[in-house]
Amino acid sequence: MFHLKNWGVTILLTFLATGIIGANTIDPYRDPRLPVERRVADLLSRMTIEEKCEQLQQMDVARLQVFDGVVSPESLERVFKGKTPGVVMLDQGGDITSNTIKSRDLQNFLRKNSRLGIPALFVTGGTQGVIAQGATIFPSPIALGATWNPPLIREMSAKIADEASAMGAAQVLGPSFALGRDPRFGGIELCFGECPTLVTEMGLAYLDGLQGKGVASGLPPNKVFGTALHFTGWGVPSGGLFGAEVSLSSRSL
Numbered sequence: 001m002f003h004l005k006n007w008g009v010t011i012l013l014t015f016l017a018t019g020i021i022g023a024n025t026i027d028p029y030r031d032p033r034l035p036v037e038r039r040v041a042d043l044l045s046r047m048t049i050e051e052k053c054e055q056l057q058q059m060d061v062a063r064l065q066v067f068d069g070v071v072s073p074e075s076l077e078r079v080f081k082g083k084t085p086g087v088v089m090l091d092q093g094g095d096i097t098s099n100t101i102k103s104r105d106l107q108n109f110l111r112k113n114s115r116l117g118i119p120a121l122f123v124t125g126g127t128q129g130v131i132a133q134g135a136t137i138f139p140s141p142i143a144l145g146a147t148w149n150p151p152l153i154r155e156m157s158a159k160i161a162d163e164a165s166a167m168g169a170a171q172v173l174g175p176s177f178a179l180g181r182d183p184r185f186g187g188i189e190l191c192f193g194e195c196p197t198l199v200t201e202m203g204l205a206y207l208d209g210l211q212g213k214g215v216a217s218g219l220p221p222n223k224v225f226g227t228a229l230h231f232t233g234w235g236v237p238s239g240g241l242f243g244a245e246v247s248l249s250s251r252s253l
Helices: 002-018 036-046 049-054 073-080 096-113 141-145 150-166 196-211
Strands: 058-060 087-089 121-125 171-173
Touching: 073 096, 096 121, 141 196, 150 171, 150 196
Parallel strands: 058 087, 087 121, 121 171
Antiparallel strands: none
């Protein structure tokens, strides 16, 4: 029995040394069976400072070239080689089919060619529909607010989510929760109106249609994350100038 134990230990050490055992193991951050917290901690421990900074960057697909239904490998290498951007903006105003091809091929490229295989979060504008040629464009939010019809808005944003997710996007920039109280404001068309109750109800309906219910546990099929726009007080800038500073008392805010 003593000899059998030693023989077994010898075989085990030999297998470990030659890599026979563990050859099919995967890094913890790639293992979907593990808790998210453990996977995140493992991935962060492997990332360089440069890779962490790149995750805070946004790039776009505008310079990628499509030939015969695929993205040119040369353009992928030229634009994204060695980079791991956290966010990739789809071509706003570009063709919806071309955007779909670019998101598919770029995601595959990032998964297979970046050092850690981190996928990107693809984003598109969507306050009144996906911003791409061939997508459905709906009335501007200031017109939608005049309907006072949250169920209609929910149905509309569900269609936007269908098109955005089919194009490869996981996040839509919208809706806006700004109050449209200055007609000079450069983003007045993005506001549902001036009434906080109206804006709240319409904005929440918009988010429900984009994300579905129970989004905290993951996106349902054909849904996308919504982004509440933009910043607190954004809708009442000084002089109504788009992007100007906001001068409000704490009570007015």
